[in-house]
Amino acid sequence: MSSDAKKKGTTLAADACALSLALFATLLFGNLSHPLLWQDEAETAMFGRRVLEYGYPKVHGPRNVIYQFGFDAAMGVKEPYDAYIGTTWGHFYLASIGLALAEHSEDVYEKTLRLRLPFALAGAAGVLVLLAALLPALSGARAR
Numbered sequence: 628m629s630s631d632a633k634k635k636g637t638t639l640a641a642d643a644c645a646l647s648l649a650l651f652a653t654l655l656f657g658n659l660s661h662p663l664l665w666q667d668e669a670e671t672a673m674f675g676r677r678v679l680e681y682g683y684p685k686v687h688g689p690r691n692v693i694y695q696f697g698f699d700a701a702m703g704v705k706e707p708y709d710a711y712i713g714t715t716w717g718h719f720y721l722a723s724i725g726l727a728l729a730e731h732s733e734d735v736y737e738k739t740l741r742l743r744l745p746f747a748l749a750g751a752a753g754v755l756v757l758l759a760a761l762l763p764a765l766s767g768a769r770a771r
Contacts, residue, residue: 651751651754652751655747655750655751656747656751659739659740659743659744659747660736660737660739660740660743661736661739663735663736663739664739664742668742668743670693670695671718671719671722672722672725672726672742673693674693674711674719674722675719675720675721675722675723675725675726676723676726677693677719678716678719678720678722678723679723679726679727683708683710683716684710684711684716684719685708685709685710685711686704686709686710686711687709693711694711694713695713718746721745721746721749722742722745722746724745725741725742725743725744725745725746726742728741728742728744728745729741729742
């Protein structure tokens with residue numbers, strides 16, 4: 628293969644990769660504010676609010692209870708702390724970042740965007756890490 632053909636193939640692959648990343652970013656970030664929060668997103672946001680207030684996802688608040696396991700409270704609550712243990716807590720702490728950003732907006736759609744943004748950024752970072760790991764194998768580079 629001539630060097631001109633190789634350059635053209637490399638340029639074409641780079642252009643296709645850039646176009647794919649632009650499409651990915653548009654699809655991921657293009658409409659974060661619509662629709663408003665779904666049930667599970669709202670539950671995550673409520674536990675994120677509890678993280679901001681108490682430092683951990685507390686089940687009982689001053690006005691309401693956040694709990695998804697029906698009537699058997701022993702199933703997902705650590706009693707001495709009233710902590711929710713039905714799932715891991717990482718997404719609640721990530722939601723608390725979005726909630727802190729959303730507090731500075733009055734518009735409900737802007738709040739929704741700001742709440743979802745940390746999750747979208749985490750997903751994009753994961754895709755970039757995957758691409759960085761796969762790129763050497765896809766480009767034909769070999770370990771020496």
